[in-house]
Amino acid sequence: MTFPNPLDAQEKAAFRQGSEKSVAPVVVEARKLSLVYPTADKPVMALSEVDLTIAKSDFVSLIGPSGCGKTTLLRVIADLERPTSGHIAIEGMTPEQARLKRLYGYVFQAPALYPWRTVERNVMLPLEIMGLPKADRQQRAREQLERVGLVGFERKFPWQLSGGMQQRVSIARALALQPDLLLMDEPFGALDEITRDHLNLHLTQLWRATGKTCVFVTHSIAEAVFLSTRIVVMSPRPGRILDVIDCNSLPRERTLDIRESPEFAAIAHRVREGLKEGHSYDD
Amino acid sequence: MSTLSADPYRTSLRTVADWGLVAIAVLTLAALALPVGALGGAPVGWFGGMMGGTLAPLFLIGVVLAVVAGRSAPKRVWGAWVELGGVALAWLLPLHLLNEGVDLSAGWGLWLFLVAATLLLWRVMGVLAGVPGWTRSVVVPGLFGLGLLVGWEVLVRGFQVPAILLPPPSRIASALAAHAPVLWDDFRQTVLTSVLRGYVMGCGAGFLVAILADRLPFLARGLLPLGNLASAIPVVGIAPIMVMWFGFDWQSKAAVIVVMTFFPMMINTLAGLGNSERIQLDLMRSYGAGYGRTLVKLRLPNALPFLFNGLKINSTLALIGAIVAEFFGTPVVGMGFRISTEVARMNLDIVWATIAVAALTGSGLYGGLALLERATTAWHPSMRRR
Numbered sequence A: 001m002t003f004p005n006p007l008d009a010q011e012k013a014a015f016r017q018g019s020e021k022s023v024a025p026v027v028v029e030a031r032k033l034s035l036v037y038p039t040a041d042k043p044v045m046a047l048s049e050v051d052l053t054i055a056k057s058d059f060v061s062l063i064g065p066s067g068c069g070k071t072t073l074l075r076v077i078a079d080l081e082r083p084t085s086g087h088i089a090i091e092g093m094t095p096e097q098a099r100l101k102r103l104y105g106y107v108f109q110a111p112a113l114y115p116w117r118t119v120e121r122n123v124m125l126p127l128e129i130m131g132l133p134k135a136d137r138q139q140r141a142r143e144q145l146e147r148v149g150l151v152g153f154e155r156k157f158p159w160q161l162s163g164g165m166q167q168r169v170s171i172a173r174a175l176a177l178q179p180d181l182l183l184m185d186e187p188f189g190a191l192d193e194i195t196r197d198h199l200n201l202h203l204t205q206l207w208r209a210t211g212k213t214c215v216f217v218t219h220s221i222a223e224a225v226f227l228s229t230r231i232v233v234m235s236p237r238p239g240r241i242l243d244v245i246d247c248n249s250l251p252r253e254r255t256l257d258i259r260e261s262p263e264f265a266a267i268a269h270r271v272r273e274g275l276k277e278g279h280s281y282d283d
Numbered sequence B: 001m002s003t004l005s006a007d008p009y010r011t012s013l014r015t016v017a018d019w020g021l022v023a024i025a026v027l028t029l030a031a032l033a034l035p036v037g038a039l040g041g042a043p044v045g046w047f048g049g050m051m052g053g054t055l056a057p058l059f060l061i062g063v064v065l066a067v068v069a070g071r072s073a074p075k076r077v078w079g080a081w082v083e084l085g086g087v088a089l090a091w092l093l094p095l096h097l098l099n100e101g102v103d104l105s106a107g108w109g110l111w112l113f114l115v116a117a118t119l120l121l122w123r124v125m126g127v128l129a130g131v132p133g134w135t136r137s138v139v140v141p142g143l144f145g146l147g148l149l150v151g152w153e154v155l156v157r158g159f160q161v162p163a164i165l166l167p168p169p170s171r172i173a174s175a176l177a178a179h180a181p182v183l184w185d186d187f188r189q190t191v192l193t194s195v196l197r198g199y200v201m202g203c204g205a206g207f208l209v210a211i212l213a214d215r216l217p218f219l220a221r222g223l224l225p226l227g228n229l230a231s232a233i234p235v236v237g238i239a240p241i242m243v244m245w246f247g248f249d250w251q252s253k254a255a256v257i258v259v260m261t262f263f264p265m266m267i268n269t270l271a272g273l274g275n276s277e278r279i280q281l282d283l284m285r286s287y288g289a290g291y292g293r294t295l296v297k298l299r300l301p302n303a304l305p306f307l308f309n310g311l312k313i314n315s316t317l318a319l320i321g322a323i324v325a326e327f328f329g330t331p332v333v334g335m336g337f338r339i340s341t342e343v344a345r346m347n348l349d350i351v352w353a354t355i356a357v358a359a360l361t362g363s364g365l366y367g368g369l370a371l372l373e374r375a376t377t378a379w380h381p382s383m384r385r386r
Helices: A008-021 A070-077 A095-100 A119-130 A134-147 A163-176 A193-210 A221-227 A256-260 A262-282 B019-032 B056-072 B076-099 B108-128 B134-158 B169-178 B180-215 B217-231 B235-246 B250-273 B278-286 B291-328 B335-344 B348-376
Strands: A026-037 A044-055 A059-063 A085-090 A104-107 A181-185 A213-218 A230-235 A240-246 B037-039 B042-044
Touching: A026 A070, A026 A213, A044 A070, A044 A213, A044 A240, A059 A070, A059 A221, A070 A085, A070 A181, A070 A213, A070 A230, A085 A095, A104 A163, A104 B278, A119 A134, A119 A163, A119 B291, A134 A163, A163 A193, A193 A221, A213 A221, A221 A256, A221 A262, A230 A262, A240 A262, A256 A262, B019 B056, B019 B108, B056 B076, B056 B108, B076 B108, B076 B134, B108 B134, B134 B169, B169 B180, B169 B348, B180 B217, B180 B250, B180 B291, B180 B335, B180 B348, B217 B250, B235 B250, B235 B291, B250 B291, B278 B291, B291 B335, B291 B348, B335 B348
Parallel strands: A059 A213, A059 A230, A104 A181, A181 A213
Antiparallel strands: A026 A044, A026 A085, A230 A240, B037 B042
16 A cells, blocks of 8 residues: 555546546546456466546547456456456446446457347347337337448348448447446457448547547557547556556547647657557566 | 360360260160060060060160250250159169069169169259259259169169068058058157157256256266266166056156156257357346346357257157167057067068158158257358358
8 A cells, every 4th residue: 555656646647637627527436456367377467556547428548468457457347357456436336236237338359249139139139138118129229220320231140241340230239228338348459450440430429429438448559549538558467557648639529630640649659658668577 | 064164274185075974875885785684584685576575765765865955955954854854764664674574683784774874863963953942952852862762662673682671662652551540550659649748858857957057067067977877878778667667658658768868958958058158148247137138148049059959869869769668568559569569470561661650750850850940040150041
């Protein structure tokens, strides 16, 4: 507790900055969060003393090399993993309460669509579990499929769609719950760059239009800078936060053109420096 | 048909002529030099003697015409159908000769001719198997089965195999018709009573116990080794014991079937329940879905291919189990009882008829389950339409 973390000061400054600027309520708050996986030879420290605050309507990207704990952090927020120590609250609740109240939608690395369900029925799956009446389910599924541009594909089966379309279905499925918090784990990692650009543009427009809080895991610097209001740079062994970068120099409304701007380049440079720093310790 | 023009570099002696047809022609020409059979000890040639002879020349001309017409048909598939007619005509020739009282066992000209006809059928099937739809999925396998039956009929009758060893299919068919009422009673007793009840009980119990064992891991650990043990139990050992326990009627047969089908169903269900991916389970968890909903919405649909696997294996096991169990005591009806008593009385026609009923029942059950599987698991990669 008294052991000083060299990053604490920087982190706290970032918090203060954030809280001074806006009075947006806190959605995710993590304090000294640690998670240790027991393995055969020695325990692996997936998360070490992670402090992070995410405010409402933020778009926060977690970036870092494989094994830095970014997915683990997202899974802890979603109550798919339990932390070993530390404190985490989602809108003032434990992650389990938040999960059972279906406060978040989770988009996985793979679309994870059920092959025996049509596109429409895949999107309706969470609504069935919520116990919504059929008419509401259909209405919501239609809205979300429209939002991700998949009208006309309701009766298709997942395997009849391309990878990018499948991932859009899985986003529509997460949105169908109408969550305030959207957790995305490298959702476009398996797609080609052209599709990825297209979906990124789509995602940022969607985020602007809905005002949802997004936590987005990626290992692409360009993607992180393009989408985020804040970028959390993480480093492996043990998984920890190295830097939190504000992207306020970029407008909230993003177009693909901003990638050519000097502000974009400056932020990307800082992210790259942060990632380099993380690597210098272990190599 | 277009491969020749599509790849000019591979043009060679191998591709300039239709060598398959040449082989068929050579075989047919060779066959013409040999007799088609013997009548009263004297060999009979293709064109008979002075006095009438047989209609063999007409068959020969018909086949040749069919092949010529098939070759010159505007579409290869139409040609194949015409050639199929030629094949049918060729295989009718031995039946005609048998009716005329000709002894075929030394008719090497005829057998050579039939080899050529079979080669022609081979070519026809090759063409038809490439036609999508009903032709490929129903007609080709149907023709294959019919070909086997005709071959069986002609060979058994042509070489005068004693019916006690192997009757021709026509004789089995007439036995089926003659003993229809008895066979129907046997079918009702064995299949509609014993097999269906035992099958439903065995598969149902296997399924339910698997669901339970999935929740209670100790049960799975304890039962799986027993499954190996049970699969090694011989039916002929368990059947008399079950007859002693449950009496002569269907109950003992159902008990044998339950013993045989329980573990295959349980093991397949357990494997199916373990078939869901981590990411799919995480998804259900993220929705706050509990055990029951995850089971119904995710794990059971994912297990369907495995469930059908178990059901299909068990459909044949159940039939075998019931028939064997009837050897050890039954009311005086049932397929197993019929086989055991009629073999003893050397009434082999009815034995063969019963075997035919059992075979048709088994493939009917299996086929029905396969259709049901296709209807319910059309989404599975192994079932998707090409």
